Amino acid sequence: MIAQPDAWRKTRERKNLIFKGLCFFAAMIASLLLVTLLFFILRDGLGRLNWDFITSFPSRRAARAGIYASLMGTLWIVGLTALFAIPVGIAAAIYLEEIAPKNRITRFIEVNIANLAGVPSIIYGLLGLAVFVRFFGFNRSILAASLTMTLLVLPTVIITCQEALRAVSKSLREGSLALGATPWQTILRQTLPSAIPGIMTGMILSISRAIGETAPLIAVGAVVFVQTAPKGPSDTFTALPIQIFDWSSRPQAAFHENAAAGIIVLLAVLFAMNFLAIITRNWARKRLS
Numbered sequence: 323m324i325a326q327p328d329a330w331r332k333t334r335e336r337k338n339l340i341f342k343g344l345c346f347f348a349a350m351i352a353s354l355l356l357v358t359l360l361f362f363i364l365r366d367g368l369g370r371l372n373w374d375f376i377t378s379f380p381s382r383r384a385a386r387a388g389i390y391a392s393l394m395g396t397l398w399i400v401g402l403t404a405l406f407a408i409p410v411g412i413a414a415a416i417y418l419e420e421i422a423p424k425n426r427i428t429r430f431i432e433v434n435i436a437n438l439a440g441v442p443s444i445i446y447g448l449l450g451l452a453v454f455v456r457f458f459g460f461n462r463s464i465l466a467a468s469l470t471m472t473l474l475v476l477p478t479v480i481i482t483c484q485e486a487l488r489a490v491s492k493s494l495r496e497g498s499l500a501l502g503a504t505p506w507q508t509i510l511r512q513t514l515p516s517a518i519p520g521i522m523t524g525m526i527l528s529i530s531r532a533i534g535e536t537a538p539l540i541a542v543g544a545v546v547f548v549q550t551a552p553k554g555p556s557d558t559f560t561a562l563p564i565q566i567f568d569w570s571s572r573p574q575a576a577f578h579e580n581a582a583a584g585i586i587v588l589l590a591v592l593f594a595m596n597f598l599a600i601i602t603r604n605w606a607r608k609r610l611s
Contacts, residue, residue, distance in 0.1 A: 362582075364586065366579050370580055375387075375389065375580075379548070379550075387580055391551050391560055393587065396591065398552050402555065403475065406469065410476065410479075411475075411476055412514075414476075415480050415486075418431065418480070418484060439477035439481060446474045454470060463543075464554075464556070465556060466543070474538060475531055483524055522600075529596075533592050534588070534592070540564065546564060566581045566585055
């Protein structure tokens with residue numbers, strides 16, 4: 323009678339140990355691949371990275387080519403995408419999680435939002451081409467690209483914001499309502515501030531995806547060779563991922579070095595935005611603790 327539970331426990335411990343070993347092995351392989359990739363990028367790109375490279379425009383001569391136009395285009399697109407997607411995503415999450423009745427229609431909407439998060443990005447690019455470029459007449463501009471990227475990241479924003487709101491203790495809501503606060507006051511002053519750390523995590527994931535996408539931008543009309551930096555939402559544009567792809571597809575080794583340097587700049591922009599989001603998240607956690 324005692325041997326069977328002991329044998330079952332030992333079998334379970336053995337399976338747990340094997341599973342932990344497999345997870346550790348997979349993590350080591352992923353880390354090794356990432357470190358190897360970063361090593362080759364830094365080796366090829368650091369020598370080309372300088373202030374002239376950042377402030378110069380594209381050129382057919384690799385030694386004179388720069389990323390200023392594509393860098394400004396990326397910053398414009400990411401900034402407008404965040405401006406459009408974050409308020410709409412948070413508002414949609416608040417409605418679905420706090421206001422909408424829990425019925426079949428709400429569940430149907432949530433399931434479709436989850437499905438939209440897995441749609442290939444090129445589909446959003448074709449949708450942006452049909453709707454924003456042609457139907458609304460925004461042409462091949464930064465505004466059309468930003469609205470297309472908003473559609474791309476909006477499902478991720480909504481889902482992560484819903485999870486953050488769902489993680490807030492129900493007792494906090496009930497206590498606020500018991501003290502006489504209205505449902506809107508409870509949402510704005512209790513639930514939403516408590517969910518800010520989780521919401522910021524969703525913002526990091528969304529911006530990280532938006533900054534590295536290429537297919538939707540190509541579909542809505544991004545060009546490679548741009549000799550002027552964009553000055554407004556209606557200007558034509560290029561972006562760092564597109565410029566990097568163009569350089570890496572050329573046979574000259576000098577352009578490959580430019581591509582590696584462009585990847586370093588792209589990673590630096592991504593890390594800087596994530597760093598700001600993490601600082602905001604930690605600040606919000608300290609205020610709530």
